[in-house]
Amino acid sequence: MARMLRRLRKGFQSLTSFSAATIQPNLSASESSRSEVALLSFFSPKPRDFSLPNSSWGSEMMRLYDHYNSQCEAETEGGQTQGSPWQRLPSYNRSLKYAPGGVYLSKIVQSKARLFTRNIREPGAAFEYALFVNKGEKKCVCIFQAGWLLEGPPGHVHGGAIATMIDTVTGTHATFLSGPIMTANLNIAYRSPIPLGSTVLIESSLDTQEGRKTFISCKVMSTDGSKLHTEATVLFVSINVSHLVRGG
Ligand SMILES: CCCCCCCCCCCCCC(=O)SCCNC(=O)CCNC(=O)[C@H](O)C(C)(C)COP(=O)(O)OP(=O)(O)OC[C@H]1O[C@@H](n2cnc3c(N)ncnc32)[C@H](O)[C@@H]1OP(=O)(O)O
Structure with missing residues (x-):
């Protein structure tokens, strides 16, 4: 048990640094981005990053992706990154598997588990989204296209x-x-309905950090900012990974 906990803790530590540090190169215009990404993921041994553009993304989704992605850190030939407060976060359907030592962990911790939002194979059917974090402003923006399911x-x-x-x-x-x-704790106020198939912006901002507690505010808005769809405040409590093994 103690050995498993040690492995799990190590896996989680590398997972958060892996997620935070993995940066994809900036992509240019919409169509070429999509075909390049399709080709790259076909030949690359890397795990599939679900937050890259696919054929289901509409023009608004692509416009916003290009807008935020163009402001992200770009990797130079020497592997250095150019300073920019924005960073695109990759998204996998089983992040645990891709952390160092994670193949073993993903077998012992619910091997069939997949991230809820990334478990539908048909592109565009459900949750299509990409996240960008701004380290300086401690805020995060998500572009989200809601599918018919x-x-x-x-x-x-x-x-x-x-x-x-x-x-x-x-x-x-x-x-x-x-x-x-x-x-x-998650408090939500639904202000106006979101049409199915539309693209919206989800903005997350840090309010305060107090000891183990992280307080975050969130807004879901139309992409031109004119309509507020949803507001939320969320409390997160920091945990030791053993909390997940012991079931709280
Ligand atoms: C870059 C990284 C990428 C990663 C990819 C991931 C993608 C996916 C992301 C998906 C993300 C999905 C995420 C999910 O969906 S997580 C799934 C949904 N959440 C749960 O199932 C959580 C269930 N609850 C628990 O496990 C425990 O109760 C927790 C861990 C929350 C606290 O139990 P613990 O025994 O550890 O702590 P404590 O009781 O000593 O309390 C500590 C402090 O907190 C305060 N407190 C506690 N509860 C509440 C409450 N309800 N309201 C207000 N305050 C509360 C408490 O008063 C105290 O404050 P203070 O007295 O010290 O001031």
């Missing part, structure tokens, strides 16, 4: 799917800021 009220996105995205974005942001965390 996320229907709640006819023609609109299910409130549970919106909550899932808020938890995912703020949870990733909190992990980036504070290391391993769990959501302790």
